[in-house]
Amino acid sequence: MTDHERHPGVPVTIVMPTYNEAANLPRMAELVLGLPLDGLHLKIVDDSSPDGTGRIAEELAEKYNADGVRRMSVLHRTEKDGLGRAYVAGMSAALAEGAAYVVQMDADGSHPVEAVPRMLGTAVASGVGLVVGSRYVEGGSLDEDWGRHRVLLSRFANRYARTVLGTKIRDITAGFNLWSAQTLRDVDLATLDSAGYSFQVELKFKAVRAGHSAVEIPIRFEERTEGVSKMNFATQLESAVVPLRLRLRHRRG
Numbered sequence: 718m719t720d721h722e723r724h725p726g727v728p729v730t731i732v733m734p735t736y737n738e739a740a741n742l743p744r745m746a747e748l749v750l751g752l753p754l755d756g757l758h759l760k761i762v763d764d765s766s767p768d769g770t771g772r773i774a775e776e777l778a779e780k781y782n783a784d785g786v787r788r789m790s791v792l793h794r795t796e797k798d799g800l801g802r803a804y805v806a807g808m809s810a811a812l813a814e815g816a817a818y819v820v821q822m823d824a825d826g827s828h829p830v831e832a833v834p835r836m837l838g839t840a841v842a843s844g845v846g847l848v849v850g851s852r853y854v855e856g857g858s859l860d861e862d863w864g865r866h867r868v869l870l871s872r873f874a875n876r877y878a879r880t881v882l883g884t885k886i887r888d889i890t891a892g893f894n895l896w897s898a899q900t901l902r903d904v905d906l907a908t909l910d911s912a913g914y915s916f917q918v919e920l921k922f923k924a925v926r927a928g929h930s931a932v933e934i935p936i937r938f939e940e941r942t943e944g945v946s947k948m949n950f951a952t953q954l955e956s957a958v959v960p961l962r963l964r965l966r967h968r969r970g
């Protein structure tokens with residue numbers, strides 16, 4: 718297995734959307750850029766966070782790029798415009814800059830940074846276009862601090878999307894994923910409809926429809942360390958509508 722390889726010459730960009738994550742970002746950048754991977758780049762996509770996350774990200778980029786190696790970059794957008802659109806912007810930039818693999822990760826400490834080399838090793842060894850950091854396969858788990866309501870909502874949303882779309886991916890709503898550049902090109906990010914969290918479901922569904930296969934590796938999902946959730950009613954409603962729309966549109970395919 719390639720778990721402990723540094724994968725020299727393989728450019729990997731971690732795209733991390735932020736909205737008011739000032740309390741989490743310095744620690745996240747330290748963890749990510751401390752990973753034993755040679756071609757790693759961290760790209761923050763900040764939607765003009767009122768708490769100054771964008772400025773902190775710039776300061777961190779200056780620090781981590783000080784020796785002339787471009788390890789970190791920041792994409793600033795003018796307003797809070799949804800997780801999905803932030804990812805489309807960040808992933809498109811990563812592809813344009815030559816990333817061979819793109820990783821999606823939250824900035825709040827929920828996703829285990831140390832799993833990234835394992836995800837990359839799996840993609841390189843198996844050739845699959847998508848590796849899902851999965852809460853819902855054997856060995857995966859959710860933080861016990863999540864209230865019963867959150868756990869049930871998460872499980873329900875996942876089961877709902879899986880059933881409507883008839884997908885085999887067990888964690889279709891997962892937000893911690895690694896993509897090959899080819900997969901993202903085949904999906905054509907510009908055609909995605911989701912503004913918010915349903916982006917996770919839409920992108921996986923369209924990647925599988927484009928002929929790519931997915932491997933799921935178990936992860937433990939932790940409660941966010943600092944700050945507050947950005948989940949709201951509008952994004953939940955979109956998460957209910959998007960799977961139905963995808964199914965109606967693609968039922969003959």
Ligand SMILES: Nc1nc2c(ncn2[C@@H]2O[C@H](COP(=O)(O)OP(=O)(O)OP(=O)(O)O)[C@@H](O)[C@H]2O)c(=O)[nH]1
Pocket residue numbers: 733734735736737738762763764797798799800803822823824825827940941945946947948
């Ligand atoms: N740029 C940008 N980032 C966003 C937006 N909405 C959420 N995010 C970021 O996306 C990631 C996931 O959002 P969270 O609020 O943690 O959502 P969640 O993980 O479902 O909710 P919690 O478990 O309660 O934290 C975090 O890094 C957020 O800062 C947005 O509209 N724009």
Ligand SMILES: [Mg+2]
Pocket residue numbers: 823825827941946
């Ligand atoms: Mg979170």
